[in-house]
Amino acid sequence: MSVTQHHLLDTYRARLLGEPAPPAPGTRDWQVVREWRDHRQFRAALAGRPPHGRLRQALSRLLRVRPRSTG
Structure with a gap:
């Protein structure tokens, strides 16, 4: 029995x-x-x-030092 069939039977x-x-x-x-x-x-x-998680990753992205472009 597939998952869909089982769900339909449970719904019935x-x-x-x-x-x-x-x-x-x-x-x-x-x-x-x-x-x-x-x-x-x-x-x-x-x-x-x-x-480790989303908050730590977001903070590390925000606090990461980015090199300045010279031009």
Whole structure:
């Protein structure tokens, strides 16, 4: 049974039972990835290692010294 067929079957069962329909497959994939990354950063901070992430990368880009162009 494919993922789509399984989702359609779950939606049909939920409708028969009067329950809310389940989310479509793949709608929360990025949310799961972000939560996993946040959890890794939290564990790194607890272990005393510097957490790496979007904020640190953005700050490093802003603070990076750029050579002046001569011309």
